[in-house]
Amino acid sequence: MTGSLRRLGVAVGGVVLASAVSAPGRAQRVDPEAPRTFVVGQATGARADRVDGSRRGRSLSLPHGELHVAWRTAVGTAVDHPALVDARGGSYVVGVHGDVVALTPEGAERWHVATGAAQPGPAALLSDDTVVFADAGGQALAVRDGAVRWRVRFARPDVGTAAPLPLDDGGVVVATTREIALLDVDGDERARAALPEPMVGSLIWAGGRVIAVGSAGTVWSWGLGDAAPTRAGTFGSAIDAGAALLSDDTLLAITTRDSALVAVDLRQGTTSVRATSRQSPWRGPVAIFGGLVFVLSAGPSGEQVSVVDPSGEERLHAILSARTASVVPGAADAGVVPSAPAGPTGPLVDSSGTLAFATRDGTIGVAHPLIRASSTAAEGGVSVDVVARACPVPFTVAGAVSAALPPVAGLAALPGPGEGLLGVCRTGVVVALTSDVQTKAL
Numbered sequence: 001m002t003g004s005l006r007r008l009g010v011a012v013g014g015v016v017l018a019s020a021v022s023a024p025g026r027a028q029r030v031d032p033e034a035p036r037t038f039v040v041g042q043a044t045g046a047r048a049d050r051v052d053g054s055r056r057g058r059s060l061s062l063p064h065g066e067l068h069v070a071w072r073t074a075v076g077t078a079v080d081h082p083a084l085v086d087a088r089g090g091s092y093v094v095g096v097h098g099d100v101v102a103l104t105p106e107g108a109e110r111w112h113v114a115t116g117a118a119q120p121g122p123a124a125l126l127s128d129d130t131v132v133f134a135d136a137g138g139q140a141l142a143v144r145d146g147a148v149r150w151r152v153r154f155a156r157p158d159v160g161t162a163a164p165l166p167l168d169d170g171g172v173v174v175a176t177t178r179e180i181a182l183l184d185v186d187g188d189e190r191a192r193a194a195l196p197e198p199m200v201g202s203l204i205w206a207g208g209r210v211i212a213v214g215s216a217g218t219v220w221s222w223g224l225g226d227a228a229p230t231r232a233g234t235f236g237s238a239i240d241a242g243a244a245l246l247s248d249d250t251l252l253a254i255t256t257r258d259s260a261l262v263a264v265d266l267r268q269g270t271t272s273v274r275a276t277s278r279q280s281p282w283r284g285p286v287a288i289f290g291g292l293v294f295v296l297s298a299g300p301s302g303e304q305v306s307v308v309d310p311s312g313e314e315r316l317h318a319i320l321s322a323r324t325a326s327v328v329p330g331a332a333d334a335g336v337v338p339s340a341p342a343g344p345t346g347p348l349v350d351s352s353g354t355l356a357f358a359t360r361d362g363t364i365g366v367a368h369p370l371i372r373a374s375s376t377a378a379e380g381g382v383s384v385d386v387v388a389r390a391c392p393v394p395f396t397v398a399g400a401v402s403a404a405l406p407p408v409a410g411l412a413a414l415p416g417p418g419e420g421l422l423g424v425c426r427t428g429v430v431v432a433l434t435s436d437v438q439t440k441a442l
Helices: 002-007
Strands: 068-074 091-094 099-103 109-114 123-125 131-134 139-144 147-153 172-175 179-183 189-194 199-206 209-214 218-222 230-234 244-247 250-254 260-265 271-276 282-289 292-299 302-308 314-321 355-358 364-368 383-387 408-414 420-425 429-434
Touching (some): 091 123, 131 172, 172 199, 199 250, 209 250, 230 260, 244 282, 250 282, 260 282, 302 355, 314 364, 314 383, 364 420
Antiparallel strands (some): 091 099, 099 109, 123 131, 131 139, 218 230, 244 250, 250 260, 260 271, 292 302, 302 314, 355 364, 420 429
16 A cells, blocks of 8 residues: 555645645546645644634644744735645745735745636635635636646636635645536536525634525535535525634634524524623634634723633623724835725634734733633633734825724634744734744844
């Protein structure tokens, strides 16, 4: 067996990505005359929107002390989506015009590729560090090692709003607003389906099926290779920003109609309200650790977090950042404007109970501890450390500050002993934060 794998140029072993999913029975094509190395199994890092295919925002480790800026790098393009992070701490950013930029763990540019993609959606990082995303032209693009690996049209022109799902055999599931396709490692189509309504949020992997949420809150389930998705339930109204998987058969989201935390049972098709906000309206997406759900909100007193237990009780409520009267963009980032407004940045959580968050004035911070380690009980005594206005609020075309554009496009945890946090500003600046007192400026 080992000898056969070597002759085919396949490397087995690697580290599993929580979002990596198994592909259907059809095998990948391998040309023995042109061997290529595939990474099979789990790959660490933040390789998909909200960390992995469950979209829980569950990171391995986040900074636990006072935050410092380790480095700050401008990638030269506005950005609408969070960065992806590989196992070594290298990061990848896709700009609004399709530029893909790779950075070293120290923040230096490793390579920069202009793909010419139109309105790229969120990206995913495959186990061999290939960056894949869909664009408004209905095509999927794969970029690796400073070059476009493949470019294929899989759908009619439409905006790609759902982050792709990487497969553990090197393939990937991609989507536009209404169409979904399974592509193999070379970008060849293996299956395709059309959705009955526009999709919101990201694709979710649950129990061997792809889950998508429609614009009206309907939940659709697609088995890889099925001719069409089937209705799995409904949230009862539109959801805010995206859903997350509580378990293989339970999907959670914040509904826009009444700001409630609603659950859909994917097996039974039933809907239940888990909790409702007692103060400021909740916003999605949520972060999940164990049975606890972490929900952000913004009110007159500032940005807040609520921790909801499995019974639906709000066990903790804490202020993360006081609202400021005004915000002033940094001069170094002036004039770069994202392509369009986007939703709020979802929080991240790790097993220690530390929460990473971004506020609407560009502040990035961590709060700890919100829970006891290895417990489902919330506790008080929250300590909050922030880097105020780590990301500047972008200017509009007219030169005024735009309050409609959240300054932070997304957050990702950085691996390694330094326990870092990576923030991507919509103005095109990537900021690495650490609790280590030694900092480095590029």
